[in-house]
Amino acid sequence: MRRHYGLGCAGSVLIAALLGIPAGSVAQSLAATDLRALSLEELGNIEVTSVSRQAERLSDAPAAVYVITNEDIRRSGQTSLPEILRLAPNLEVAQVSNNSYAITARGFNSTAANKLLVLIDGRSVYTPLFSGVFWDVQDVLPEDIERIEVISGPGGTLWGANAVNGVINIITKNSRDTQGGLATFGAGNTKIDGGVRYGGKLGPDATYRIYAKGFWYGDSSVANGPHLHDAWNKPQGGFRIDWGRGLDALTLQGDAYGGSESAATGPDLLLSGRNLLSRWTRQLDNGSFQLQAYYDYANRSTFNDSVISEVTTYDIEAQHSFSPLDRHEVVWGADYRLTEDRVAIASGVFLLPVRRDLNLGSLFAQDSIALTASLKLILGLRLEDNSYTGLAPLPSARLAWKVFSDSLLWSAVSRAVRTPSRIDHDLFETVGATTVVAGGPSFKDETLTAYELGWRQQLGSRISLSVSGFYNSYDDLRSFELSPAGGLPLLVANRLEGHSYGLEVWGDYRVADWWRLKAGFNLLHESLRFKAGSNDPIGKTAEGDDPRHQLSLRSEMNITDEVELDLGVRQIGRLPAPAIPSYVSFDTRVGWKFLQDVEASVSVTNLFDHRHQEFGSLPLQFGAPPLHDIGRTVFVAVRGRY
Numbered sequence: 169m170r171r172h173y174g175l176g177c178a179g180s181v182l183i184a185a186l187l188g189i190p191a192g193s194v195a196q197s198l199a200a201t202d203l204r205a206l207s208l209e210e211l212g213n214i215e216v217t218s219v220s221r222q223a224e225r226l227s228d229a230p231a232a233v234y235v236i237t238n239e240d241i242r243r244s245g246q247t248s249l250p251e252i253l254r255l256a257p258n259l260e261v262a263q264v265s266n267n268s269y270a271i272t273a274r275g276f277n278s279t280a281a282n283k284l285l286v287l288i289d290g291r292s293v294y295t296p297l298f299s300g301v302f303w304d305v306q307d308v309l310p311e312d313i314e315r316i317e318v319i320s321g322p323g324g325t326l327w328g329a330n331a332v333n334g335v336i337n338i339i340t341k342n343s344r345d346t347q348g349g350l351a352t353f354g355a356g357n358t359k360i361d362g363g364v365r366y367g368g369k370l371g372p373d374a375t376y377r378i379y380a381k382g383f384w385y386g387d388s389s390v391a392n393g394p395h396l397h398d399a400w401n402k403p404q405g406g407f408r409i410d411w412g413r414g415l416d417a418l419t420l421q422g423d424a425y426g427g428s429e430s431a432a433t434g435p436d437l438l439l440s441g442r443n444l445l446s447r448w449t450r451q452l453d454n455g456s457f458q459l460q461a462y463y464d465y466a467n468r469s470t471f472n473d474s475v476i477s478e479v480t481t482y483d484i485e486a487q488h489s490f491s492p493l494d495r496h497e498v499v500w501g502a503d504y505r506l507t508e509d510r511v512a513i514a515s516g517v518f519l520l521p522v523r524r525d526l527n528l529g530s531l532f533a534q535d536s537i538a539l540t541a542s543l544k545l546i547l548g549l550r551l552e553d554n555s556y557t558g559l560a561p562l563p564s565a566r567l568a569w570k571v572f573s574d575s576l577l578w579s580a581v582s583r584a585v586r587t588p589s590r591i592d593h594d595l596f597e598t599v600g601a602t603t604v605v606a607g608g609p610s611f612k613d614e615t616l617t618a619y620e621l622g623w624r625q626q627l628g629s630r631i632s633l634s635v636s637g638f639y640n641s642y643d644d645l646r647s648f649e650l651s652p653a654g655g656l657p658l659l660v661a662n663r664l665e666g667h668s669y670g671l672e673v674w675g676d677y678r679v680a681d682w683w684r685l686k687a688g689f690n691l692l693h694e695s696l697r698f699k700a701g702s703n704d705p706i707g708k709t710a711e712g713d714d715p716r717h718q719l720s721l722r723s724e725m726n727i728t729d730e731v732e733l734d735l736g737v738r739q740i741g742r743l744p745a746p747a748i749p750s751y752v753s754f755d756t757r758v759g760w761k762f763l764q765d766v767e768a769s770v771s772v773t774n775l776f777d778h779r780h781q782e783f784g785s786l787p788l789q790f791g792a793p794p795l796h797d798i799g800r801t802v803f804v805a806v807r808g809r810y
Contacts, residue, residue, distance in 0.1 A: 257688020273334030608660025
């Protein structure tokens with residue numbers, strides 16, 4: 169009775185049902201900024217906001233942060249967020265099936281990974297069901313993405329609970345940078361994908377864009393078996409309006425989607441959702457003030473309504489930054505979130521109560537203190553209160569030393585927590601008259617204390633390097649304990665602990681003006697153990713399935729002004745439980761600008777490997793889960809402006 173997702177049989181059934189799976193000139197004309205023309209030194213000056221909640225140069229950010237630029241996305245040839253995130257060397261990204269991915273940072277990976285916070289333009293896409301992300305409904309028109317900031321390491325002080333092992337912040341372009349028309353279309357052996365967008369002006373101070381996109385994926389296959397019934401489709405549309413005058417700026421944006429997913433067993437899934445976000449920013453004499461609010465609705469149901477997940481979120485946040493003294497830069501704020509969650513599932517697996525209203529409130533503050541001209545101390549604290557466990561303090565301390573103008577040495581000590589999810593607190597399963605799982609009403613926050621040390625170096629205009637090491641100490645991780653009498657029902661508890669440590673290295677080398685190389689390498693060691701008195705029958709592999717190492721290398725070449733050749737190789741170490749062999753994936757893309765505002769490309773993934781497995785799927789019952797083959801894909805795309 170052992171499986172690796174940390175949800176037990178009942179949790180696996182619930183997540184499986186809800187996921188719908190078995191238990192050079194081209195950029196000048198098509199992008200706002202031609203990043204190919206920038207030196208690596210200039211790329212180091214790109215501003216990021218996720219590390220300190222204020223704009224700062226990437227080269228000065230004291231964290232393990234990697235930036236995926238719009239140009240990186242274009243040259244990858246990828247159109248979905250999970251595949252785009254493979255470009256970040258500090259993430260684990262594994263495809264489970266055509267409509268399911270496992271994504272995390274620094275370990276604990278599964279399709280229900282719960283230690284990574286994901287934001288899209290400041291809107292959290294976290295689900296209270298399992299404290300993770302439904303990746304099948306997260307979608308953005310790739311051409312509208314300005315950058316993706318990927319932080320490996322805790323960010324709880326500034327971003328709150330669930331920013332445990334990392335933060336992904338997807339930032340889209342201001343509508344003033346997406347004026348005019350854009351159309352994309354692509355087709356291949358596994359999918360059809362396309363989108364249109366148009367941007368214009370609403371007056372001298374306001375711009376807008378509207379877009380529509382959609383895709384269709386065919387069925388994948390099972391190892392040594394027939395095609396798997398996991399085809400899916402999802403149309404989506406939305407808008408963004410930006411207004412600015414003097415010291416004020418206002419953004420209003422929203423999206424809506426619908427779709428369906430086939431399931432290998434059980435009824436197919438219907439997906440629908442919508443969101444609306446507004447943000448007002450005011451520049452002050454000594455800082456800035458920002459007020460943001462959003463509404464988010466997501467629904468997952470089957471055609472026969474045997475499974476329903478309905479989540480409505482309301483969030484409001486205020487942030488103020490100022491400099492009270494010459495050597496201090498302070499950012500502080502408050503956030504309140506109300507989540508209305510309703511989940512019902514048949515076949516003896518359910519959550520009680522069926523509906524919960526969850527409240528999350530917090531206050532945070534961080535002070536960056538310039539000790540000397542080259543040494544900065546950053547102290548922060550968030551106090552966060554949630555409906556399950558009450559108040560949690562999330563402190564952090566960072567030290568940043570600008571050793572030379574082109575090098576940064578930084579260190580950090582942080583505390584982060586993962587607050588309980590519905591699965592942790594409210595999960596029940598019955599088999600006939602027997603209760604198999606009886607929830608975890610006493611489930612506490614999972615906690616992390618993280619120690620980090622990093623170095624970022626810029627060697628002239630052609631080479632950049634980032635190295636970071638970490639030691640993570642975890643406590644009160646989820647376990648499934650036998651009842652006090654030594655039998656069923658299982659109770660969700662916090663009797664697992666342990667540590668992990670690792671190394672992350674990535675670099676960028678501009679070999680010539682027409683040729684650029686990027687490389688990344690990760691090492692990860694995890695050691696978990698049950699606390700004294702635990703009688704968990706499922707096993708500690710329930711917390712995730714992670715490779716010991718990852719290696720990536722990308723080459724971007726401008727063969728001529730009209731022709732691009734991009735090559736990529738990834739080598740991923742074996743997964744322990746369930747055992748997945750190590751694999752190598754070789755990807756390539758050829759791009760051709762054949763008209764002034766039109767480009768075509770051909771992308772091939774797994775060029776030399778017809779099929780491999782990347783991750784085990786969720787089990788519907790005890791026993792070995794089915795494994796999905798990830799096959800070779802060919803995708804031909806055309807994109808143009810008008």
